[in-house]
Amino acid sequence: MAKRTQVVIVGAGPSGLLLGCLLDRAGIDNIIVERQTKDHVLARIRAGILEQTSVDLLTSAGAGARLAAEGIAHHAVNIAFDHKLVSVPLGATTNGKVVTAYGQTEVTLDLYNLRAAGGSQTIYSAGNVEIHDFDRDWPFIRFVNNGKAEEIACDLIAGCDGYHGVCRASIPDNAITTYGQVYPxxxxxxxxxxxxxxxxxxxxxxxxxxxxxxxxxxxxxxxxxxxxxxxxxxxxxxxxxxxxxxxxxxxxxxxxxxxxxxxxxxxxxLRSFVAEPMHFGRLLLAGDAAHVVPPTGAKGLNLAFSDIYYLHQAIESFFANNDIAALPHYSQQALARVWKTERFSWYLTNLTHRFNADPxxxxxxxxxxxxxxxxxxxxxxxxxxxxxxxx
Ligand SMILES: Cc1cc2nc3c(=O)[nH]c(=O)nc-3n(C[C@H](O)[C@H](O)[C@H](O)COP(=O)(O)OP(=O)(O)OC[C@H]3O[C@@H](n4cnc5c(N)ncnc54)[C@H](O)[C@@H]3O)c2cc1C
CATH class of the missing domain: 3.30.9.10 (D-Amino Acid Oxidase, subunit A, domain 2)
Structure with a gap:
């Protein structure tokens, strides 16, 4: 008989690991299935600036101790045009909100350690991951583990598998619309x-x-x-x-x-990309699986975490109240913030780059x-x- 869990999370990047930790705290069984090795995932160097909401979320998940000790608050952002430097204060303008420098590599390690201490299962080096029947009430995933085909049945699948993952690609073309541009x-x-x-x-x-x-x-x-x-x-x-x-x-x-x-x-x-909706049947997309921003303004990781904030609430409501409407509601809530963040990343990219010789x-x-x-x-x-x- 196939293994069973409540939520299968595809992808052990920051989105998948944070979701797993928050579901663990809520007592919801989950298994993460990741294509790469653990060492590969933990060595990846990417983002480095956390919004206050990301810091708060990591702290509420139980992964905030090292971040509190080692993170460095930034109180301003500086912009230089042709060698003239100006500074925009952050805290003084936003009632004390700042951003914190703390690398994505460290965030991933903290989440990995938290999950390992809690004992929930993460399957690394999973080959040929496929997701099935997520348009019905009994989804399952199939993959190759140590050379053997395996299946896991579940109630929900969380697609946290990044831009090149299998989850978004498995949604029928006529059920999803994509928007975006690649920068020159x-x-x-x-x-x-x-x-x-x-x-x-x-x-x-x-x-x-x-x-x-x-x-x-x-x-x-x-x-x-x-x-x-x-x-x-x-x-x-x-x-x-x-x-x-x-x-x-x-x-x-x-x-x-x-x-x-x-x-x-x-x-x-550099690209901007959004897929909508972020929900199809019992499949929910989060993080880079659903959207990508150019790194200007450091929003990619933070946007992934705001998805997880809405998604863990939706999943908890689904299981606590048999609330199927929580799933499309997740997509609406997440996308409202996604589009505003896409706008800012696109705006800051255009403001700070030279790619058009027009004076x-x-x-x-x-x-x-x-x-x-x-x-x-x-x-x-x-x-x-x-x-x-x-x-
Ligand atoms: C090169 C690079 C540099 C970046 N620099 C910055 C930056 O400076 N600032 C910033 O804010 N953001 C940056 N980002 C964006 C930021 O890193 C991402 O937004 C963030 O990693 C999103 O997390 P995620 O968990 O949603 O996706 P990912 O980190 O992409 O994680 C997805 C996980 O899913 C796994 N996976 C993929 N396919 C499958 C499959 N078929 N089956 C199972 N698992 C699968 C992947 O191996 C990966 O571990 C950068 C991104 C890249 C790619």
């Missing part, structure tokens, strides 16, 4: 064990292209420069990266830059920057979106 540039990122050049994030719009100075801790920095998405990473030595970054920063910032050997260097394409466009961006720094209403718009809209 990518980000070349470098991670180094060097002190960050600034204690607050700097977004730079320069005639050589965009640059971003961010951090994971007071001894680990993350920097990005706008590049051709088709560029070859082998072409970029560490020295070439540091030289180009310096040229895009205000001189007084560039002078402070401490360089060192890269721990990781990669090129990522009028650049003048519009300079006027926009003046507005968001000189006007209280402009500052509030920037700050409340940057710290994260309320749930």
């Amino acid at each position: 540039f990518g980000w070349l990122g470098l991670l180094a064990d060097t002190p960050p050049v600034s204690t607050e994030v700097i977004y730079a719009n320069n005639d050589r292209g965009f640059a971003l100075c961010s951090m994971r801790s007071m001894t680990r920095s993350r920097y990005y420069i706008q590049c051709n998405p088709a560029d070859n990473i082998e072409r970029w030595s560490d020295d070439a990266f540091w030289d180009e970054l310096r040229r895009r920063l205000p001189p007084e910032t560039a002078e402070q830059l401490i360089t060192g050997p890269s721990l990781e260097k990669s090129i990522a394409p 009028f466009e650049q003048k519009m961006k300079e006027a926009e920057l003046d507005y968001i720094t000189a006007s209280p209403a402009g500052r509030l718009m920037m700050a409340e979106n940057y710290v994260g809209l309320p749930l």
